[in-house]
Amino acid sequence: MLRTLLKNTKVVNENSIFETDVLLDGDFIARIDANITADNAEVIDLNGDYLLPGVIDDQVHFREPGLTHKGTIATESRAALAGGITTFMEQPNTNPQTTTIEKLEEKFSIAGRDAYANYSFLFGGTNDNLEELKRLDKNACSGVKLFLGSSTGNMLVDDEAVLENIFRNTEMVISTHCEDEGTIRANMAKYQKIYGDAIPIALHPIIRSEEACYLSSSKAIALAKKTGARLHVFHLSTGIETELFTNAIPLEEKKITSEVCIHHLWFSDEDYAEKGTLIKWNPAVKTTTDREKLWEALLDDRIDVIATDHAPHTIEEKDNLYTKAPSGGPLVQHALLAMLQKEKEGKIGFEKLVEKMCHNPAKLFDIDRRGFIREGYYADLVQVNRDSQNVVKKSNILYKCGWSPFEGTTFESKVVRTFINGHLGYENGSFSSEKKAKRLTFNR
Structure with a gap:
């Protein structure tokens, strides 16, 4: 040996x-x-x-199956390994979507053959797969993913009765993408009426607004409190959302946790002029004040995890008018380096960085013997x-x-x-x- x-x-x-x-x-x-x-x-x-312990990234989109012109489990996990990420949890909005146990196991089969980093997957909840979700063993995968706002590959769960049933019927961590769809659609209609498809990219955080994020996050948290579900809110992007979370108890005792992503800690709306659609993400990169509030909540432990939401698209896809350019970007190779840079700048302590990128994801998802040295x-x-x-x-x-x-x-x-x-x-x-x-x- x-x-x-x-x-x-x-x-x-x-x-x-x-x-x-x-x-x-x-x-x-x-x-x-x-x-x-x-x-x-x-x-x-x-x-x-x-x-350091290997980084655990609880939110990536590696695009396989069905979207492999953007990335594959092999190519993206290889980039992750070069960036110090040794474990990834991949999301269900592939093609076909990971919304049945059969499709989940097909993904595990691909990863077993091709992955360079340790792997698990999130099982996608929809408006009509509750019975399949009930059949899922609590140790089968990393958790359940719910899109409470549409994103790449529309898996929007907008039936409130179904949503409550999902919250009541799983012991696993429920991870949510929280943006209020009604608010976003109304904002989009307003600006399309003015600009057509050529909406300025600077309006992205106005369309996918602070209000849209807060409405959806607060609704998910209220439902988790009502049902006793274990909720993890992905990619916070606004300062006001951070007020929904607590640091009064240790992570091991929290039923409701949260995450912030590299791009929301690094970029702000001031960067749209230079970066354009390359930094078009859902939820949107917002103001410098939002960014500072996210940093405050990360450092005082209201935010528990740093992740990437790695979501590659081709440059040809991104180089498009606002309404046609997809949201998302590649990050796994550079996520740890970006946070180490912030540590050098005095923004975060080295030990705190390791806590948020290595220890806490392992604790939060109950991962067996990883995330620590x-x-x-x-x-x-x-x-x-x-x-x-x-x-x-x-x-x-x-x-x-x-x-x-x-x-x-x-x-x-x-x-x-x-x-x-x-x-x-x-x-x-x-x-x-x-x-x-x-x-x-x-x-x-």
Whole structure:
């Protein structure tokens, strides 16, 4: 069995940073201690670099099956591994949609063959698949996804009786995309009357407005409180929504949790002039004040998780009039680097970054033995050099779509190596020929 001894590193884990050695034995972390010696182990000197738990991204769209001209489980998980993401949870709005147990297992089959990173999937709730959802074992996948506002691949759940039945009939985490569809449609009609299809991109956060987000999020939270359901609200984008969440109790005791995505922490409405439809997301990137309120809530623990909502489209699809350009963009390769940049700027502590990107997703979804650097846990690890300039350019972008909203950005950190289940999966631009990813298991 493969044994690897990592020497001369600084581990960032569970609110501390400390110098140590780490011994990997097979899939697992066997020992964490100073000055470890081990027979028959390959020794890798990390040269004083930092070692983090592998990032767990609870929200990605890898586009397979059916939309593979945009991305595949293979291409996007490979980019994720290069970015230090060792685990992903993929969303159900593919083609066909993941709304039956049969289609769910078909996705697991694809990932079992092609994934570079550990994987699970969310099961999509619709207006008419409640009985199928009831048949789903609570440990079968990462959770249930509900679109309470339409997005790419319309899975809108707008029947209130069905919605309440879903909330009452699953023990799994229910993750929601919250935007009020009626509000958005009224705003869209107003501006189409003025501009036709050539609506200025700067109006995107006005159309998919603060009001639309707050109405939907508050409704979902009220329903979760009424039914006792376990609710996780994806991609908060407004300051006012953060007031719906609490930091008065630890994450392990929360029934209602939330997430913020990289783009809502990095960009603001001031960036539409330069980036245009490349930063068209649902929910929309909003004001600088919203961005600051999201940061405040992240740092004071009202927001629990940082994710990407990685959602690639081709550049030809994005280079379109407002009403024709799809929402979403690729992020998994650069998400950790972006947050490390914010850490360098003093916006977030290193330990807090690891808590939000590694520890908390593992806790929130009850993932078995991942998200921490602990003896007996799976050896999903990321070596990061904090003094290495890294310019994002077309030649080093790994997404199938071939572009990034960060193109031209210089990051001051680098992912040197990524270990997955004890195996060196990525090193300085090169990938192992062996895929060692595993299907996630859960403790529920």
